Amino acid sequence: MSKKLFLFVLNFISLVAFGQKHANTNLQSLGNPVNTLENSEFAPTISADGNTLIFESDKGGRWRLYMSSQVQPGVWSKPIDIAAINNVVGPNDFLGGPCLSYDGSTLFFTSNMKGGMGGIDIWYSKRTGNNWSAPKNLGKPVNSAGYDGFPSLSPDGKILYFMRAGEKNTSTGQRCCKLFTATRQGAFFINPVPLPYPINTGCEGYPRIMADGKTLIYSSYKPEGKGGYDLYESKLKYGKWTKPVPLDFINTSKDDELISVPASGDVIYLSSTSSNNKDDIYKVELPGEFRPEKVISVEGFIKDEETNKPIASTIQLNNFKTKEKVSEVTNDSLTGKFQVYIEEGKTYDFSISSKGHTFHSEVLKPDSVKRYQKFEKNIKLKPLKKNTSFVLNNIFFEFDSASLSTTSFFELDRVVDLMKANKTLVVEISAHTDDKGSDDYNNKLSQNRAESVVRYLKSKGIIAERLVARGFGKTMPAVPNDSDENRAKNRRVEFKILKI
Structure with missing residues (x-):
């Protein structure tokens, strides 16, 4: 023919x-x-x-x-x-x-x-x-x-x-x-x-x-x-x-x-x-x-933090407001390269996961753009080892409270998935505050927040013996408490591997 x-x-x-x-x-x-x-x-x-x-x-x-x-x-x-x-x-x-x-x-x-x-x-x-x-x-x-x-x-x-x-x-x-x-x-x-x-x-x-x-x-x-x-x-x-x-x-x-x-x-x-x-x-x-509506390309390379070699990973985008999964793609396992597309004016939960590694997550909220743009994000994931720790970026609490915001569920469910995939992990969930307020107040608030996270994980089937809640208050700042931006970084929840 x-x-x-x-x-x-x-x-x-x-x-x-x-x-x-x-x-x-x-x-x-x-x-x-x-x-x-x-x-x-x-x-x-x-x-x-x-x-x-x-x-x-x-x-x-x-x-x-x-x-x-x-x-x-x-x-x-x-x-x-x-x-x-x-x-x-x-x-x-x-x-x-x-x-x-x-x-x-x-x-x-x-x-x-x-x-x-x-x-x-x-x-x-x-x-x-x-x-x-x-x-x-x-x-x-x-x-x-x-x-x-x-x-x-x-x-x-x-x-x-x-x-x-x-x-x-x-x-x-x-x-x-x-x-x-x-x-x-x-x-x-x-x-x-x-x-x-x-x-x-x-x-x-x-x-x-x-x-x-x-x-x-x-x-x-x-x-x-x-x-x-x-x-x-x-x-x-x-x-x-x-x-x-x-x-x-x-x-x-x-x-x-x-x-x-x-x-x-x-x-x-x-x-x-x-x-x-x-x-x-x-x-x-x-x-x-x-012309089609303007889009923003988020692209980069995903590598192992220790070896600096590319690793096969899954990249997921969720609509932060509606909770709908927008896309889920895999990267090129040989080069580590990935590419996803987002729209201006929308907020996204963005995460990257790889077998045998910690995950990366953040909130993407692109500003208005006049034309097609590229945003580069090169990500390094830590291998799962004893004493490995990382910040759970997308954990949010109600103001001055230990009550979890529903927008935290994306992040918490990733922790659940990680622990179910690695059944011997024992982890510490630690909460931290900035330097505002008294020591007693911050110690209590941070402990309550850590326990709030642990309760959620237990509700999803992770047994109590695998979870330790610690509140450190303002005693372990990640950065100096010298600006609003830095104080926001210090108000965090961390995940640390105690046993693997």
Whole structure:
């Protein structure tokens, strides 16, 4: 089966010359070494940070996936063949539609390679360091015996968008599809359902969900369009999708379909036909009215404090107000790198855990931002050893009281999980105050607070013999009590391992 039949004729903007701007738009070729005169470069997917590009090319007479890195603005490295995927897909099998997850750990693609559900399926490969795993089929119920492809994963990793073929054809004979979503449950995606009207109107395809998780760009074949498939954008507001708006700044009379947008939301990457009738990869600025909402990337590296080596970890974000889990991802176990996304104006409980180590936690409350921003957080976790101690950052008490605030439950439940996973741990829970107030008052308050924490842990099944409550009042300040900020640091609860 031909590439054009599978991809529904993905040639959509006529270009004047290789490596030059489009005459009627601001399309800018990525140039060499990404684009070549001899071959087609097609269906790009860009990483969240805009520095990794994965695309298809027909070098050697068959379609394979390649990866290039932006070594400096506008300069791309020589593309590398992703052999772990390409060498598994048969020479006559279809391979298309790569889509990189926002955390950069998973590459989804579409293929009818051996081992699938019987038709065109969604497959994926996991990245560890610079290596990609052998492809795995996403399985049922996302994949069916028919056509299921061109996936796009939401930034929190919870929702998979994809297209599934129907029975209807366009006036030019192309098979129409519907857009579907499936919800993550553990390692699987379940309950595929079609997106509602006004998204699905009869002939849709090639969804791309933006980094805000609310802006969807996709293709649709509509009578009122410019001709063929056109690109449209819809936003999720208050649980409903807005009326799709055509991206007429790049829509043409031909088929306009596959695009990719980095987390910055300011540029579109796409493939288009050059003057030698080959596909090349281009970029174009995304007008302000089409840009997704601003997001903030929290990224960094997680390492063992003693060895300074990367460790496999789990990163979790919870909405501090609603208690809802926003996302849970793992880092790259070889490099330690992680990346999650948060919105301005919201407060998050942010935590990192790793087997055999203490955990890290803090409250994230990003200020208003004018554009996409990155916040770097490099975290070191302590191995679980006798006398290891760390501050329980997210423990909060009512003012001048030993009563725990409900916002402390995230942190306390992490302690419960840690002790249940390490059943021989005996720990000291110590509470500390600043220097305001009398010694007797602070000693009593700190002891009551430590005991309050211990009571909560016991209520969750941790036996009393494993818990010691100590109140140290103001006798062990972490920093000098010479400012409000430092006094706040001294009002703390600590976790110390007495026996392991």
